[in-house]
Amino acid sequence: MKSEHTITQGQLVFYIIQTQIGIALLSLPYTLFKVSKQDAWISILIAGIFVQIFLVIFWLLNSRFPTLTIYEILPKLIGKILGKVMVFLYAFQFTLFSSAVLIFYGHLLKIWVLENTPIFVVILLLVFTGVYLGKQNLRIIARFSVFVSFFLLVLFVLVALSFKDANFLYLLPMAKTGWFTILKGSKEATLAILGFDAYLVIGPFVQGPAKGKLKAVTIANLFVTLFYTYLVVASLAYFSPEEMKIIPEPILYLIKSFSFGVVERTDLVFISIWMVMVTTSFVNYLYIASTGVATLFGQPSHSKFVPYVAGVAALIALFIDNRETIKFFTKFVTNAGMVLVLFLPLILLLISYLTRKKETGVKNY
Amino acid sequence: MVLFKKRKKKNNLLKKTDQTQVEGPLIFSDMNDNLTYIKNHLNHTADLKIQTIRNGDFETAIVFIETLVDKELIQDKIIDPLFQLKSFKDREDIATVINLETISCSNLSQAVNDLINGNTLLFVSTRAYAFSVNTQKFGNRSITEPSSEKVVRGAHDGFIESLGVNIQLIRKRILNPNLTVKYFSVGKETKTKVALLYMNQLANTYLITEIERRIDSISTDFIMPSSYLEELIEDSSFSPFPQMLNTERPDRTMANLLEGRVVLLVDNTPTALILPVTFFSFYQSPDDYNSRFFLGTFFRIVRLLSFSLAVGLPSLYIAIIAFHYEVLPDQLILPVKSSVENIPFPPLLEALIMLITIELIQEAGIRLPTTIGQTIGIVGGLVIGDAVVSAGLISNTMLVVVAITAISSFVVPSTEMSGSMRIIRFPFMLAAATMGFIGIVFCFMVILIHLCKLESFGTPYFAPLTPLRITDFKDSILRLPIWKLNNRPLDPHPQQLKQQSNSRDWGKDDEK
Incomplete structure (x- = not known):
């Protein structure tokens, strides 16, 4: 029944990597630095x-079902x-994640590349591309994720160039901000690390033994x-701590500062590659959200619902257009994500253990 | 499901055999009735010849279409022996004197069919049957190297218009009983012969039944070249990418057969259709295997680079000039700026003008005889190239960009793929002119998604990149030494993956 949609464990690794790595990539050091200062990396x-x-x-939840x-x-x-009701909330939550992707992406492009282009144009472009890919089955989306992961290598190398001017003294003194602050810093990273929750939805489509799945998600998380x-x-x-305070996209400033013989503004190259990562995040969330909507309506295929979900995501993204609303929206999404994505599965698992409900009659590989 | 499909297939086969037994009148015992029937049936066509021979106690009529037969053969092998035959008792008498492939038939429609195929009919007075003698003669072009797929080293023969000769060229290369040929006749009016070739026990059986199913469902009056067939059975016609490999080279065909792929040959077309294929099949040439592996790998990478140049270079240039000139380093800004400054057109228009001019030159050049072709070369190269710059219409840098683009699009050893590249280029340019780099990235992603999605007869088109199969890089993107290629590529799902075991065992022996 699900044979058309199964993916391999290797594809699962890249699917999760590509869902996680996306919008927050450029500003992550800044958001963390605001709270935990030089200990951001511990956070x-x-x-x-x-x-x-x-x-x-x-x-564990997936192993029971x-x-x-x-x-x-x-x-x-x-x-x-x-x-x-919860299914609806979940699907809506994932739709909100995809609008978050749209919002951050649109505003970053406006600041860095296309100052004069109206924001809805760039957002609609991403939405159309996302719908085109999102309508395909899981296997094709996963293939795409695997392929574009090659570009992470380019990002890695570009950033590596900065180490020739690095001053590691800025990292000292280590762990001085206090462990509580560091923990609070970790919470700031929620938006960046969200995406592993994709496993809740695509876990059952992964082939192979349960142990291998755990290994795959661990590798993805480690990476x-x-x-x-x-x-x-x-x-x-x-950057010195003083500089870090004023640059909201440190990675881009960092890349911008060096040039090669042929390319002067390396940050444009970086943004171009980053956009591919953003698209995969968007599409992966879109897929997950529309699968939810399809389940809600009792339909077997998610394809039909992708345009609607993408439309809702785009509408939300277009309404949230000033700094204040974005701030509020981010906070909302982060907190809602915490509750729905992180704690509810734990509760579900407990319920499942307490009521001894589990899927029977299915061979757990 | 599979079982069900098989049964369906059988039913189809049964139906087919029923159809081949042509209905129609039986042969009359009166010879003249037969002759009038044939004349009427062929609309008194002028090249129908009937010769009656009265010899001994019997009369025979020889019927043939003179444009299809070997007349000397008829004279030597049919008419002369008939004169020597003094009496006629039964069928055996004729069969013994005529040393040609002879069958006797009793159905007039069948006889007429044979006639159109170049056979000669032989009626004997008062007998209700006829002999059909194979006297076909078709003029064949000699076997030459296909002009669009030349190689430096390696075999220099190519397919011609005759199906029989083409199959012979392949059989000559694969002396193996597993090489299987299946004939289909396609086209209600033309009854064109189509041959399906595959290696039994190697090619995927599901693939073969699927192709048979698709060919059987063709219902058209005629298929002219093989590209008709291609469009009728391919998966997605609305894709810019070709999903079957067209080749006129028997060696390329043979190599693909041995990878477990399937070949379709159409009579009267010198091209073989190979399927299923992947994107990277189009970037392979027999030359890669005829040279050392370093070179082979290098050529392949150069060809793949040519794809990105042909598709991306004009759009990249447009994006840089129109949006992101700050990408250029200081030393480059001045020369570019000075050449672009006085041009009246925006870069997109400039690029479109030049690219369309090149397309025009190319289209004009293809059909011209070589003597006039030189004129095109001079007009295209000198007048348009040089004069257009000195007139201040097009910038120098744009000319360089367009020239590199044009050259790159001819590097790929397949004309279809080269055509797709020429088409894909234009949306990229439009996107670059409206959104700069961002537009290019979106175009790139859409193409990539399309490539991920596309399948050629159940084979992912962009394998081994999506889905990623690193082991298959060995003979697709790279070309490793032959002894490293122990397994066949996985994309046609062959029945046996192993292609060779260690062929360099002598290395171990030497160590001892």
């Missing part, structure tokens, strides 16, 4: 550990009506955490 490592804990919870998505698990565990840490360390070591 992101700790965030990675938290992600791992949540991934294990997701995995090997062929069901979170949308199908919900009604089974908490009753039909409440379940439907993303290390990549983020690398970015944070690079910008902390490159």
